[in-house]
Amino acid sequence: MIDFNKFAKYSKPGPRYTSYPTALEFNESFDDKAYIKALQRHTKLPLSLYVHLPFCKSACYFCGCSVIYTSKEYKKVEYIGYLKKELDLIKQYIDTNREVLQFHFGGGTPTFYNAKELEDVIKLIYNTFGNFSKSAEISCEIDPRFFSEEQMRVLKDYGFNRLSFGVQDFDSKVQQAIHRIQPISIVETAINLARKYGINCINFDLIYGLPNQTLESFKTTLNDVLKLEPTRLAIFNYAHVPWIKKTMRKIDEKMLPSPQEKLEILKYTINYLTSNDYKMIGMDHFALESDELYQASLKGELKRNFQGYTAKKHTQTIGLGLTSIGEGHDYYVQNYKDYEAYKKALDSNRLPIQRGIQLKGEDNLRKNIIMKLMNNFILDIKHIENKFNINFKEHFKDNLQKLDEYINLGLVSIDDDYIKITPTGAMLVRNIVMVFDEYLVSQDGRFSKTV
């Protein structure tokens, strides 16, 4: 029996580790020139393309994404022009015939673009990168409130084979509090449309920790979700950062569930989904047993990048558009978040890089450890020792002392060969991997809470 009171104390600020080092360590000394050098150095890996389409019609109060709220048609069209400029620049520094394994549209709301505009953006990508793998993952985030058959047809025509729907929560009180009214019928219509066009890989994004949410209300949401049979589920922990995102200030903090309630929701969610044919495949993520992600997780081969989880080989991610993040094996790079700065750079024929980081050896080592544990809940110590030529237990003596706390709670086990995170430990995986983060001391208080 789990005593949640014991774990509630772990509700403290902490990174989600979509990157290591985290974005707080990115700095402006890694500029467009540093990025060009990195592009010229990295010539081998297959590519993963991320295209950020930032526009949304109205604000969902919980939203932590990089969004521009607008209803102005010309802004959307202007943005496509800038994407073209960016692609024209980037193709000078990269072999565009390298194989593309992934292509993802994120946002914002990509389907805020109408079918014709969506086609224009997709064509820009296909006209630049010519070598898409036959098994490429081609995916798009869909806001079910803005999704038409014309848009679906375009996505299908251009090979999209995975769609991710923003569902969040079906409870009407929660929907009111987050300013996103989206009855089940809207989601059902959107899913049916996707299935009609042969899209079998369907992900739902849900969030726990939203205002007005209770264990009971989330049970009902989960029950309704399963009736729609998504193949994958991302169940995000609500990241409440009103000091960064102004719209979150509209959320009444008194209505947020407590850390203890959130842990109860998470525990219930894990039990409920795993007894209904879904497997937990990494932090916040579940997939049906038949899904390739589950198969990869069994082999400890699941990877995660800014597009989410993948069973594919390592890739180099090229980020395109406002705020997007790119990644190579030894660097991260991020485009401007400010639209005017993004446009200004491109108008003067510069890649619109705001910041990034060049990883040093120790970063690479710790990145490997943190990502393996986050994605697969298991670390092969011998593999790390051979790859980085270290004695693991000596090198991480201080870090491993901090791990003792979690070992004593039965959340982690360690022997000579493996560190393993237990199913209960998986709920606190962010806290557990934080013991390997070299930068945390200077960053306290700048992240959302881990629970």
Ligand SMILES: C[S@@+](CC[C@H](N)C(=O)[O-])C[C@H]1O[C@@H](n2cnc3c(N)ncnc32)[C@H](O)[C@@H]1O
């Ligand atoms: C970039 S959004 C795009 C999805 C699409 N625009 C929509 O809303 O349907 C991707 C997902 O991030 C998640 N998300 C956004 N803000 C979040 C936050 N503050 N905490 C946790 N998850 C969040 C939501 O589940 C959302 O569906």
Ligand code: SF4
């Ligand atoms: S959750 Fe989606 S639709 Fe809502 S504001 Fe964020 S990106 Fe836009």
